[in-house]
Amino acid sequence: MTLLTPAQEKLRDEAREFTATELLPVANELDPQRADLPRSIIDRMGELGYFGIMIDREYGGLGLGMTEYCLVTEELARGWMSAASVIARANGVGSGLADPERRAELLRRQAAGAWISAAAFSEPEAGSDIAAVSCRAEKHGDVYLLNGEKRWCGLAEAADAIIVLARTAPGRRKGLDLFLVEKERGTFPVGITGTPIPKVGYHGITSWALQITDLEVPAANLLVGEGGETGDGFGMFAKVINWGRLHTAARAVGAARGALEDATAYAKRRSQFGKPISSFQGIKFHLADMATQVAAARAFYLDAAARFDAGLHCRQECSMAKLFASEAAEKVASTAMQVLGGNGYTTEYAVERHWRDARLTQIFEGTSEIQRTIIAQHVLREA
Numbered sequence: 001m002t003l004l005t006p007a008q009e010k011l012r013d014e015a016r017e018f019t020a021t022e023l024l025p026v027a028n029e030l031d032p033q034r035a036d037l038p039r040s041i042i043d044r045m046g047e048l049g050y051f052g053i054m055i056d057r058e059y060g061g062l063g064l065g066m067t068e069y070c071l072v073t074e075e076l077a078r079g080w081m082s083a084a085s086v087i088a089r090a091n092g093v094g095s096g097l098a099d100p101e102r103r104a105e106l107l108r109r110q111a112a113g114a115w116i117s118a119a120a121f122s123e124p125e126a127g128s129d130i131a132a133v134s135c136r137a138e139k140h141g142d143v144y145l146l147n148g149e150k151r152w153c154g155l156a157e158a159a160d161a162i163i164v165l166a167r168t169a170p171g172r173r174k175g176l177d178l179f180l181v182e183k184e185r186g187t188f189p190v191g192i193t194g195t196p197i198p199k200v201g202y203h204g205i206t207s208w209a210l211q212i213t214d215l216e217v218p219a220a221n222l223l224v225g226e227g228g229e230t231g232d233g234f235g236m237f238a239k240v241i242n243w244g245r246l247h248t249a250a251r252a253v254g255a256a257r258g259a260l261e262d263a264t265a266y267a268k269r270r271s272q273f274g275k276p277i278s279s280f281q282g283i284k285f286h287l288a289d290m291a292t293q294v295a296a297a298r299a300f301y302l303d304a305a306a307r308f309d310a311g312l313h314c315r316q317e318c319s320m321a322k323l324f325a326s327e328a329a330e331k332v333a334s335t336a337m338q339v340l341g342g343n344g345y346t347t348e349y350a351v352e353r354h355w356r357d358a359r360l361t362q363i364f365e366g367t368s369e370i371q372r373t374i375i376a377q378h379v380l381r382e383a
Helices: 006-033 039-047 066-079 081-089 100-111 233-269 281-309 315-345 351-360 368-382
Strands: 117-120 136-140 143-154 161-167 176-182 192-196 207-218
Touching (some): 006 039, 066 233, 081 233, 117 143, 143 176, 176 207, 233 351, 281 315, 315 351
Parallel strands (some): 117 161, 136 161
Antiparallel strands (some): 136 143, 143 207, 192 207
């Protein structure tokens, strides 16, 4: 078991209390309706500082690390995966503006939960192979004109901005740049139209397919790397992907824990053959295996997060944590449905939501197959 500091335990416990008393009741009501996360919950999360966990205190953030970010993420995902996901749309995202004053203003707004972005990276033919992005950006004086298609852009309409990965020069990994498209919340800017993507789960966040046609973006909104270089959008993406994979591992653990806790409560109150089903050895074994998987997955992501916070190279560990946690979460949630029997296959209980959301963690931020490829590369290189 990874030991936490008193401050980390306090932050976790506060997030757990918020989830139990404020978030979970909303999730239980709105997820069956496939409704979006309400702004009132987002604003409350802003008050609690969850959009600025990893933003420096000088900008109004909490100035904490990946470990704290993942601890809060797990608690939020225990309630609703979308709430855990939305905090990734701030926390310093898109702060690569060259103008230091604009960058500082953006960070302050993010930390307060007043500025949330969407990410338009994937395309119909560029998902796992992100280097295959074909959306084009051509410079015309002080603006870029963007043209192309994007897919799986969550919060595209509800966000305050969309970060678009587009090609500025021929090639694969080189010649890609990130653009900050500022917009009014609740609408699309001129040059973007969107169609909602119907999903099995992951409700609370609407995912969009976007058509981008002659979208004008000021040249000043091109995001640059630490050295001020351009054309390295792929490299910038690669630097934050470990962040995303640890975030997904924590989300997976949250969903798995929800399934475990719901199945345990059900087993204690459900009676068959004259006694609670929790007294049957088969059910006990299910619960024991589920609890072990949750604890192991949590320990895995906390270890990788500690490496991340220490500044250590941890690409392999992040992929391992993401792979293990997402695979475990799907298995735990599926077992929870089995514990509930026929009731687990209804929408009257939340375990089916935990399964739908856990299943997605095996796909986004790099599929399980991509994680296995990365891990194998490291194993073979070190052999």
